[in-house]
Amino acid sequence: xxxxxxxPSTLSVQEGDSAVIKCTYSDSASNYFPWYxxxxxxxxxxxxxxxxxxxxxxxxxxxxxxxxxxxxxxxHITETQPEDSAVYFCAATWGGAQKLVFGQGTRLTINx
Amino acid sequence: xxxxxxxxxxxxxxxxxxxxxxCRSLDFQATxxxxxxxxxxxxxxxxxxxxxxxxATYEQGVEKDKFLINHASLTLSTLTVTSAHxxxxxxxxxxxxxxxxxxxxxxxxxxxxxxxxxxx
Numbered sequence: 001x002x003x004x005x006x007x008p009s010t011l012s013v014q015e016g017d018s019a020v021i022k023c024t025y026s027d028s029a030s031n032y033f034p035w036y037x038x039x040x041x042x043x044x045x046x047x048x049x050x051x052x053x054x055x056x057x058x059x060x061x062x063x064x065x066x067x068x069x070x071x072x073x074x075x076h077i078t079e080t081q082p083e084d085s086a087v088y089f090c091a092a093t094w095g096g097a098q099k100l101v102f103g104q105g106t107r108l109t110i111n112x
Numbered sequence: 113x114x115x116x117x118x119x120x121x122x123x124x125x126x127x128x129x130x131x132x133x134x135c136r137s138l139d140f141q142a143t144x145x146x147x148x149x150x151x152x153x154x155x156x157x158x159x160x161x162x163x164x165x166x167x168a169t170y171e172q173g174v175e176k177d178k179f180l181i182n183h184a185s186l187t188l189s190t191l192t193v194t195s196a197h198x199x200x201x202x203x204x205x206x207x208x209x210x211x212x213x214x215x216x217x218x219x220x221x222x223x224x225x226x227x228x229x230x231x232x
Binding site for chain 1 (some may be wrong): 146154155157160169190203205207209219221223224225226228
């Protein structure tokens with residue numbers, strides 16, 4: 001089955017700096033890669049996603065890059081703000097039912 | 113649009129009792145819903161795929177007789193935790209895919225707000 005590895009598990013950056021979170025996946029057939037932000041006790045919130053036919057996607061301060069050959073994708077957050085502090089999860093689809101397999105999560109802390 | 117609700121949001125029960133959690137798509141139809149479990153400070157782990165009108169598909173290691181899933185309509189899936197024990201205490205989250213969006217090639221899953229189960 002699909003396996004998604006996410007690094008780092010914790011990340012602390014100064015406000016205004018950039019943050020990068022990386023994920024690798026195992027199933028070359030995976031074709032959809034969403035990123036979620038989750039605050040304590042809340043549902044995961046989709047922040048950006050990318051399909052396998054695209055190498056990069058950007059939405060204001062957030063961007064995602066995908067390298068299908070290497071089977072890894074990354075989340076980039078620029079000009080970080082305190083409200084960006086949360087746990088971030090990457091995920092990849094697997095199987096005909098397009099199940100989502102999640103990475104282990106990254107706790108991002110933005111220091112003022 | 114694309115709102116998913118869950119009920120209850122929080123439940124506390126005694127060991128040995130059964131608990132039913134509902135997942136509803138409020139403004140779209142979903143032939144497929146997913147049930148996840150999330151322990152504190154851990155990731156979301158897929159438990160099962162709920163299919164409207166047919167049996168659910170369970171992930172390896174998830175007991176189908178303990179976690180009963182019913183998906184009787186295009187807007188409702190239920191998860192029943194039978195004979196709950198303290199180790200079943202967790203955050204249970206459902207998600208659903210919009211039939212119309214899937215038909216147009218969109219893969220996005222819409223998540224419910226979660227149900228926190230505490231078994232005493």
